Amino acid sequence: MxxxxxxxxxxxxxxxxxxxxxxxxxxxxxxxxxxxxxxxxxxxxxxxxxxxxxxxxxxxxxxxxxxxxxxxxxxxxxxxxxxxxxxxTTDYVRSMIRRGTSRIDASCVVKTKDDRKLKLHVLAVTTRRAKSSQQKYMRQVINDLLTETAAEKSFDELIKLVVNGKLASEVYHNAKKIYPLKRVEIIKSKVLN
Incomplete structure (x- = not known):
């Protein structure tokens, strides 16, 4: 059964x-x-x-x-x-880079005045090809500027500057004195603590 x-x-x-x-x-x-x-x-x-x-x-x-x-x-x-x-987005980053230009990537960990840490990745695109020594100096200037700015701002103020592009334009105006730049963009940020 x-x-x-x-x-x-x-x-x-x-x-x-x-x-x-x-x-x-x-x-x-x-x-x-x-x-x-x-x-x-x-x-x-x-x-x-x-x-x-x-x-x-x-x-x-x-x-x-x-x-x-x-x-x-x-x-x-x-x-x-x-x-x-x-x-x-990657398609936006690709659209900024053309033949005959230099892509300068600078990333650094910054600390705000309220003791929060952030990792910022900046992309600078030059109008013509830059020498490696100029690129190295440009990276140093960008890192110094980011560190100084972060130390003066609170976490919320810094996030606002990063997201709305004001920090990128500040970097652009200071770094273009070293070598002619086409564009500066903070392409990535990550909160570490």
Whole structure:
């Protein structure tokens, strides 16, 4: 006599999940940047969220900047985030570099006046090909300028300068005295603590 098969009931885990609204930190005006489901709010902590600058500011010219946030606490059905870094899209970086120019990459770890550490990666593009000695000097000037500026600013002030491009233009105006520059952009930042 054959034994009848009993079907095991599959539990629908989607019905157990709740939706949480993700918000940016206060220094990014506490804006809603999305929603995410989770069974337990503790599962949200540490989850990363990426959003373009255009989505936050409405400025289409800032489409190439991607901001990264990480959920650090949940209050009710709101997931609050902290800024962890930003980067520019690779197609935008490629569009800046042409034949006969020099690409100068400078990255340095800076410390703000409120003791927060950030790693910044600056890309400078010259109008003509630069000698390696000029490139080396340019890197040194960029690193010095970033370190000085960071030491004078708080973490929130520095993030604002980095993301809106004001720090990049400050670097441009100081570094173009060494060699003619076409463009300076902070292509990456990462919060270390």
């Amino acid at each position: 054959a034994k009848a098969k009993t079907r095991r009931r599959v539990r629908d885990t989607w019905k157990e999940k709740s939706w949480y609204t993700i918000k940016t930190p206060v220094n990014f005006e506490d804006k809603e940047i999305g929603e995410t489901p989770a069974r337990d709010p503790d599962y949200l902590i540490g989850r990363g969220v990426e959003v373009t600058m255009r989505e936050l500011s409405g400025d289409f010219s800032k489409q190439y900047i991607k901001l990264r946030f990480e959920i650090d606490n949940v209050a009710g059905d709101t997931a609050n985030t902290k800024f962890t870094g930003h980067k520019t």
